[in-house]
Amino acid sequence: MADNERVPTVIADDAHIIYKIVGAIGTNQNSPLSAFKRVLTRTNSANIREVHAVKGVSFVAYRGEAIGLIGSNGSGKSTLLRAVAGLLPVAKGAIFAAGQPSLLGVNAALMADLSGERNVELGCLAMGMSPSEVKARTKEIIDFSGINERGDFASLPMRTYSSGMGARLRFSIAAAKQHDVLLIDEALATGDAKFRRRSEARVRELRAQAGTVFLVSHSEQTIRDTCERAIWLESGSIRADGPTEDVLKEYETFSKK
Numbered sequence: 001m002a003d004n005e006r007v008p009t010v011i012a013d014d015a016h017i018i019y020k021i022v023g024a025i026g027t028n029q030n031s032p033l034s035a036f037k038r039v040l041t042r043t044n045s046a047n048i049r050e051v052h053a054v055k056g057v058s059f060v061a062y063r064g065e066a067i068g069l070i071g072s073n074g075s076g077k078s079t080l081l082r083a084v085a086g087l088l089p090v091a092k093g094a095i096f097a098a099g100q101p102s103l104l105g106v107n108a109a110l111m112a113d114l115s116g117e118r119n120v121e122l123g124c125l126a127m128g129m130s131p132s133e134v135k136a137r138t139k140e141i142i143d144f145s146g147i148n149e150r151g152d153f154a155s156l157p158m159r160t161y162s163s164g165m166g167a168r169l170r171f172s173i174a175a176a177k178q179h180d181v182l183l184i185d186e187a188l189a190t191g192d193a194k195f196r197r198r199s200e201a202r203v204r205e206l207r208a209q210a211g212t213v214f215l216v217s218h219s220e221q222t223i224r225d226t227c228e229r230a231i232w233l234e235s236g237s238i239r240a241d242g243p244t245e246d247v248l249k250e251y252e253t254f255s256k257k
C-alpha cells in the first residue's frame with residue numbers, strides 16, 4: 001500500500017509522560033503545620049518526586065498494523081500503552097488516537113464476586129454491545145476463553161479462578177469486539193500454549209479487520225508471530241522502530257551486552 005493511502009490511527013508527537021509520586025521523606029514534611037505553610041507560600045511539597053517514564057516518543061501507527069513494544073524492565077512500555085489509551089496524561093507533546101483505544105484488561109474491568117458469565121455480559125455491555133448482541137455472543141466468548149474446559153467455571157464467582165483463567169476471560173471479552181486500536185499488555189503470555197495460539201490467531205483476525213494492535217511482551221516469539229513492526233523502548237526513549245526482525249536483532253545485541 002502506498003504511504004499516502006495508509007490511514008494513521010495513533011500519532012505520538014514528542015510525548016513525555018511523568019509520574020508524580022507523593023512519598024514520605026521526612027516526618028515533619030507531613031505535619032499539618034508544614035502542609036499549611038506550603039498552602040500559604042504556594043510551594044510544592046518536597047515529598048513529591050517525579051519519574052520521567054517516557055521521554056519524547058514520536059511514531060505514527062497505521063490501520064492494519066500490529067506493533068510489538070519491546071524493551072528492558074522499566075523502559076516505559078506499559079506507561080506508553082496507558083497513555084495511548086488515555087489513562088495517563090501527557091506532560092509535554094501529544095498523543096492522538098482514532099476512536100477510543102481499548103487497553104485489554106482495563107476496559108473490561110472484571111468483578112471478583114460475580115460469575116464469569118455475568119462478567120462477560122457486563123464487559124460486553126460496557127464495550128457498547130446491545131443486550132441482544134451480548135446474549136448471542138456470551139457462549140462464544142466463554143468457549144473462546146476455555147474457562148469451562150475443566151467443568152462449569154463460568155457460573156462460579158471470578159475469585160475462584162486462577163490468574164491465568166481471569167486473564168484469558170479478560171482477553172476473550174476485549175477481543176470479542178472490533179476495536180479501532182487494541183492495546184494488549186502481556187496478556188497473551190498468561191495463557192497456556194493452546195490459548196496462546198488461539199489468541200494469536202484472534203489478533204491476526206482483528207488486524208485483518210483493519211484495526212491497529214499494540215502488543216507489549218517480553219516473549220520475542222510472541223512478537224515475531226504476531227507483529228510485523230516493532231518499537232524498542234529503552235529508558236523511556238525509542239531506540240529502534242521498524243520491521244520486527246531488524247528491531248529484535250538490534251535488541252538482542254543490546255541485551256547480550
Ligand SMILES: Nc1ncnc2c1ncn2[C@@H]1O[C@H](COP(=O)(O)OP(=O)(O)OP(=O)(O)O)[C@@H](O)[C@H]1O
Binds near residue numbers: 074075076078079
Ligand atoms: N504508577 C507508577 N508510579 C510511579 N512510577 C511508575 C508507575 N508505574 C511505572 N512507574 C515507573 O515508570 C517507569 C516505566 O515503567 P513501565 O511499567 O512503563 O515499564 P515497562 O517497560 O512496562 O516495564 P516491565 O517490562 O517491567 O513491565 C519505571 O521507572 C517505573 O518505575
